[in-house]
Amino acid sequence: MPRSLPWVAALLTLIGVPAGLAVTGGNLDPALTGAVAVCLALLTLLVGRWPLTVLIVGVLSTVALHTAHLIGSGWAWPSTAAFVALALAGRVRTAIVAGVLTLWYGVVWDSFVEPLPADRVLGQFGGEVLWLAAALATALAYRSTRRWQQEAAARLAQSLHERELDARRRRAEERVGIARDLHDVVSHTLAVVGVHLNVALDIFDEEPAEAREALRLAQEVRGRAMGDLRSLVDVLREGDRIETPAAGLEGLAGLIDRVRSAGVTVTVTELGERDAVPAPVATAVHRVVQESLTNTVRHAPAARATVMLHYTPASVTVEVADDGAGAAPGTEGHGIMGMRERVAALGGALTAGPVPGRGFVVRALIPVAA
Structure with a gap:
């Protein structure tokens, strides 16, 4: 009350x-x-x-x-x-x-x-009956409305709670993926550094020039490994920004070849230097291109698709467009939701939908320093 x-x-x-x-x-x-x-x-x-x-x-x-x-x-x-x-x-x-x-x-x-008089008694009685009935009916209607609102609010709160639990479960699963990232990306890179250091140590006296080159390569690989490690540590500290392992930019060529073999003509345009892109961002770029082209093959009767990758020191822009119909306006499948969550985990943003004159376009902007 x-x-x-x-x-x-x-x-x-x-x-x-x-x-x-x-x-x-x-x-x-x-x-x-x-x-x-x-x-x-x-x-x-x-x-x-x-x-x-x-x-x-x-x-x-x-x-x-x-x-x-x-x-x-x-x-x-x-x-x-x-x-x-x-x-x-x-x-x-x-x-x-x-x-x-x-x-x-x-x-x-x-x-x-x-x-x-009888008419006065009946008049007063009838008036009070109508008044009391109207008052009780109004109170009952108000109470029913409040109960409905409270039940709707409870259902909404329960739905939000279930979504939060599901999100926490996904984050826990994705943290396991970070362990694989540490092994596949960082550990492998450090092993390469160890090889170069051993080479430099073996030939340091006989061939100092080659030893110096081996040390330079080890230092370069070490710098890239430190960048990847720093990105992964930042992900762990954030807690809600989780990235899962996937093939990086090197795997895009094979991915695009498989899409072409499915009958879709794919045109790729790359601007900038890909070498400076850290592993988590490269993973996200690969996943966005993979999911977008997979949707093109599965769901859109498209004949052509274009992939544009723009690398800058501050960010990476990914844009995948096809000439198919794509998803209906207002609908969003799990694939697009997964891409958006993956990009948001690195501090970026993703849009997906039909664009007049261009077909279905997926565009993501991922900051390199996130």
């Missing part, structure tokens, strides 16, 4: 009681009417904590005022706020039973204890 409800109910009671007495022809003495309104309004402030108690006390107070001939009309409607609060608390049946008993008592009182 909203915390502001008791205050709203008290305000409505404070205004509604004098207005109701005026409309129904009750006692219009300002002092008496004001006292009744204030008492019922103060009582209503407790409706949030004890709705049934407030309803009983409110109805009994109305009965007592009728018995003392202090008011001449109104049995259920002065306690409307208590009836509504009880319905909002989920006790609709109790509110209905209390309303029926209150109105039945009022009809008996007006008919036999304080005899009133």
